[in-house]
Structure formats: C-alpha cells, structure tokens
Amino acid sequence: MSATAREKQLRGWSLVGPGLLWTIAFFLVPLFIMAAYSLFQRVGGRIVTDLSLANYRLFFEKPHHHDALFNSLEVAVVTAAVSMFLAYPLAYILAYRVPPRWQRIALVAAILPFWTSYVVRSYSWLLVLSSEGIVSKALQWTGLCDGPVAIANTRAATIIGFVHFFTMLLTLTIFANLVQIPASYRRAAADLGASAFQTFWRVTLPLSIPGVMVGAFLTLVLTLGDYITPQILGGYRELLLPQAIMLQIQRNADFPMASAMSMILMVVISAVFVIFSRWLKIERL
Amino acid sequence: MARTRFILMAMLAAAGWSAGVQTAAAAPKELNVLSWCDHTDRELVGAFEKANGVKVNLKEYDGTGVALALLEQSKPGDWDVFVVDSIDVARVVKLGLLAPLNEADFPFNDIFPQVRTPELHKVDGKLYAVPEKFGYNTIAFNKAKVDPRDMRDAAVLWNPKYKGRLAVYDYYIPVMEMVGIGLGIKPAELNAGHLKAVKEKLFAMKAHSKVVGDVVTVQTALATGEVDIIAGGGEFAVSVLHKENPNLDWMLPDQGGVRWQQAIGVFAASQKKDLATQFIKYIMSPAGQGKLATSSCYWAMPANSKATLSAEQKKVLRWDEQPKFLANSYFYLRPDEAFDKALLDTWTEFLQHTP
Numbered sequence: 246m247s248a249t250a251r252e253k254q255l256r257g258w259s260l261v262g263p264g265l266l267w268t269i270a271f272f273l274v275p276l277f278i279m280a281a282y283s284l285f286q287r288v289g290g291r292i293v294t295d296l297s298l299a300n301y302r303l304f305f306e307k308p309h310h311h312d313a314l315f316n317s318l319e320v321a322v323v324t325a326a327v328s329m330f331l332a333y334p335l336a337y338i339l340a341y342r343v344p345p346r347w348q349r350i351a352l353v354a355a356i357l358p359f360w361t362s363y364v365v366r367s368y369s370w371l372l373v374l375s376s377e378g379i380v381s382k383a384l385q386w387t388g389l390c391d392g393p394v395a396i397a398n399t400r401a402a403t404i405i406g407f408v409h410f411f412t413m414l415l416t417l418t419i420f421a422n423l424v425q426i427p428a429s430y431r432r433a434a435a436d437l438g439a440s441a442f443q444t445f446w447r448v449t450l451p452l453s454i455p456g457v458m459v460g461a462f463l464t465l466v467l468t469l470g471d472y473i474t475p476q477i478l479g480g481y482r483e484l485l486l487p488q489a490i491m492l493q494i495q496r497n498a499d500f501p502m503a504s505a506m507s508m509i510l511m512v513v514i515s516a517v518f519v520i521f522s523r524w525l526k527i528e529r530l
Numbered sequence: 531m532a533r534t535r536f537i538l539m540a541m542l543a544a545a546g547w548s549a550g551v552q553t554a555a556a557a558p559k560e561l562n563v564l565s566w567c568d569h570t571d572r573e574l575v576g577a578f579e580k581a582n583g584v585k586v587n588l589k590e591y592d593g594t595g596v597a598l599a600l601l602e603q604s605k606p607g608d609w610d611v612f613v614v615d616s617i618d619v620a621r622v623v624k625l626g627l628l629a630p631l632n633e634a635d636f637p638f639n640d641i642f643p644q645v646r647t648p649e650l651h652k653v654d655g656k657l658y659a660v661p662e663k664f665g666y667n668t669i670a671f672n673k674a675k676v677d678p679r680d681m682r683d684a685a686v687l688w689n690p691k692y693k694g695r696l697a698v699y700d701y702y703i704p705v706m707e708m709v710g711i712g713l714g715i716k717p718a719e720l721n722a723g724h725l726k727a728v729k730e731k732l733f734a735m736k737a738h739s740k741v742v743g744d745v746v747t748v749q750t751a752l753a754t755g756e757v758d759i760i761a762g763g764g765e766f767a768v769s770v771l772h773k774e775n776p777n778l779d780w781m782l783p784d785q786g787g788v789r790w791q792q793a794i795g796v797f798a799a800s801q802k803k804d805l806a807t808q809f810i811k812y813i814m815s816p817a818g819q820g821k822l823a824t825s826s827c828y829w830a831m832p833a834n835s836k837a838t839l840s841a842e843q844k845k846v847l848r849w850d851e852q853p854k855f856l857a858n859s860y861f862y863l864r865p866d867e868a869f870d871k872a873l874l875d876t877w878t879e880f881l882q883h884t885p
Binding site: 495 | 592698702741743747755874878881
C-alpha cells in the first residue's frame, strides 16, 4: 500500500473512529448486555445467570404480556396515520403557500411544543381533556353533549397527546422535503397540461414520500418506546409495552424479564426499520 | 514552541492544583439518603443540615423493587440511609443491605406500641430499622359527592352505584388485600386459592374505574373532580389537600383496612454510619417526626407519639381515632416469591383488562 493510500485510510479511520467508538460503547455493548440479561432469571431476589429462553416463552404465553405489544402497535399506527393526515397539509401550506418571509415564524410556531417539558405538556393535556376540562365544557356549552365528557385516562387521550407532538415532527420532515423539490417540476407539469391536483398527485406527492416516511418512521419508533404519555394520559386503562416493561422493573426488579421484553421491542422496531428502509433517504432531508 | 508548551503545562498544573485545593477545602460532609418522597421536603432535612453542617442528598423512589434496582446499579458505600417499607426490612437484611442498630439510640418507648413491631424490624434479635411513619391503604373520597356511610363497607369498591367514579391506586398488594377484606378474607389468610375471586372483583372495579395510577395521578383525579373515590387511598392521598378542599376525606371500612408502615435504617456498606445514625435520631425526634408527618409530599401518622404537631394537624391525621384504626387494620402481606409472582400476574391482568 502506498504512503498516500495509507494516509488516506488513516484519515478515514480517524474520522469514523469517534462515532464508531461511541456506537460500540453506548449502543452495541448495552445491547449485548441487555440480550444476555434477557436469558437470565430472577430467582429469590437474585439474578441467576443460567441461560434460558423462559422469559421469552412467558411473554408469548401470557396474554397480558403480549397484548401490551399489540396495544403499542395499534396506538403507534393510529398516531402515525392521524399525525400524517394533519401534518401533510400543514407542511404543504408552509412550503408553497406561506410567503418566504413568514415561513421562519411559522416554523418556529410549529416547533414551539418541543420547547416545553414533555411531562408538563402531558399533564396539561390531562387537565384539558378531563371531565372538568375545557373540551368537556365546550362540548356541553355548544349542546353537542348533555353531560361532562371525560377523554382523559383513555387510549384516545394517549393518542391525542402523541399526535400533538408528532404532527409537528412530521410537519418539519415533510416541509424539509417539499422545499427541496424544484419549482420547475411543478411548472413543467402545468405546462404539459396537468391540473393542480394532477401535479400534486403525480409530481409533488411521490417526490415528498421520503419526507413522509422518515417522519412516519420516527413517529412509530418514538411512540412504540414512549412511557410517559400513556402513563400520564392513558390512566392505566390498558398497558402499552413500555409500561409493561417498567412494571417488571418497578415491582419485582425483574431485569431479565424487562430485558426480554425490551429485546422484543427492539426486534419490532428493527422490523419497522426494514419495512421503511426503501423510503428512508435521509440525504433528501 | 517549547516555551509555549511550558507555559501551557504550567497553566494546566496551576489549574489542577487550585482545583484540588478547592475540592479538598470545600468538600462538605454529605449524607446520601434513599427514601420515599416525603423525606425530600427541605423543611424536614434543612434543620438537620443546618445543625450538623452537612448536606443531605436525597434520591426518592416509589417501591422497594425500584430501590433494589437502584442499589443494584450503585457501588457499595454510595448510600448511607435507607427508608424502606417495614414489611421489606427482613428481605433487605437478607440481602445484606442493612447494618444493625443500637436500640437504645432511639426513643422506642415513645413509639406507638402497635407500631414498634419488632417482628418486622428485628432479624435474629438484632434491630435493623426503626419504624418512623405509618398510615392506611383504604378508601379516600370526596364526602360532598358520595355518601360517607357507603364507605364503611369495603365492598363499595365494586358497588355499581359508583360506576365511573372510582380511581384505583396502582399498588398491587394493598389493593388486593382490600379486595380480600371486601370479600371477607383476612389479609393474613389470602392465598393462591383466593386469586380467582379477587381477580373477578378487580375486573368489576376496572369496569367502574376511570383511572388507575400512582399517588399523584389518583390524587389529581380526586382533586379535579374526575373521580370521587380512591381505592387504596388514605390519609397520604388526601391530607395534604385538606386546606384546598376539606371535603376530601378517608375512612377505614368496618371490615378493616390495610396498614402501611415505613422504617429507616443505615446501609451496611455506609462509610458514615455515625452521621447516618445521627440523621435517624433527628428523624425520630419530636421535631423531626412532626415535620415528617406533615411533609409536603404526603402526610401520615408519625411513629413517635410525642411528635410536635398542632391540634389542627392532629385533627387532619385523625390522631384520636388511631387506637381504633390500629386495632382494625392489617399489615401488608409478606408473600413468598411464587405467590408474589402470582399476585403481580393477576394485577397485570387487571391493568391490561379492558371491560
């Protein structure tokens, strides 16, 4: 190998090295430890290191364990769908209808929810959605409902809390994608006789799919792993997987069972990544 | 170049030396306490810090399982004082976590006789923790919205009259014991054979409940009018709200209730055992007990009958009714590992159950 090639290789490693070391130390090693723990058992208040798949078997045998996974998937899919439905028009208006000088202000407004504490925001929603809250009062005042309506402490409340946050996230990823689509494409479509709808349907929408998919992927992954929102807004009416994992830790300090459940969550998230990978073009954002 | 390097090295050395000197000179005495949230009230620990020139670092937890998880991630000697449920003292002693204490150091004669419970705090005749505070997991309610007479029956927890008006405190052992009491099963007799009946009533409670959650969640639900009853609630859930809403009350049903009790001990691996013991002496003093009983996190009865409390505070804590309550309440169960797993499984099913 020539000196130049060696120098080039060395420079490459020096650039990649810190990131690689970080990933090994703070992702791969913890992941390996978690995988190993998932094969241990908690017996008599202590962790027994005999390897076994008992925790995984227990997870799939007991409906109250694996139902938590299905609940998480349902909530994540509904959240992603509703957030996407709300975020796309918002991002479209921001990218193409709002004058450039107002775009920055509109974007700041879009990311404002990210500036408040996640916990405070969730408790605020709890008050808004309670039977004494503003939503219930408004519904009664308009005559749409006879008595108090309590949305707090239900799955709907959890989804509302998630949607509030993720609509903004999706808006940003879709907006970033939309502004990169050259205006000449839309003009060319119009010159060739396409209507506004056809231009959107056949040009803008397909080209914005990567932004939608990155946002949808992030929404699904972050929703699947979130503990705070369902804990505060869901009122324990049902368990989502992160809550079921926390139960194992908080009640029994059963780290092996919690690790097995976390590994299952990791597998599900990896599967989501594989499904989305063909659209995940980060460089387009 | 050499000169620049020399200057840099000299600056680094000077900075290092000065930092070292500062650390050594300013290093305060510190005490690390692992406790329930009531000890984090600055009113409580501030007086001890001032009197002893010490900084008390508090880490709060909300269940022995969480505390054990924290301890597993800590080095021996990281912690000095442990506030733990009395019922779990023997368990943590078995794990080698607590150091023996000298009984003469603490005012045992002033502690309510029913609360001394040496069977919970002593192992092989040695004292490992001192009872410091107690209360009840029973029924808390808004007396302006429910009929208080109904609350005298533990079976009110699944009474259809209160459908949609119930919050359930998410602590499996006391609430399942309460269900047992409502079914006529004394907590000490609760066994795996009763779980089917208990589960049935838990599911009925789920159908009537609006929320299941931790102390803050159920407290918020009661305070905001979202619910009118807390199953498993007690003075710890409502006393602190008494000033804002005097209608928030609690009661022991005629069949009895569940008594919780917390104790305080010194970690076996602590390097500051004397200071830790000093802290426990302060907590057990009349002044410390008064502040602990009325901590901003939750109020409950002090173990020391000589606690410094005003007449109004004693009224809120139902001081005069304690002999009756103590006689009509049961301790937390001490299930073996298999039964504990079965209880937790049933509770998880209850949490997951959608009526």
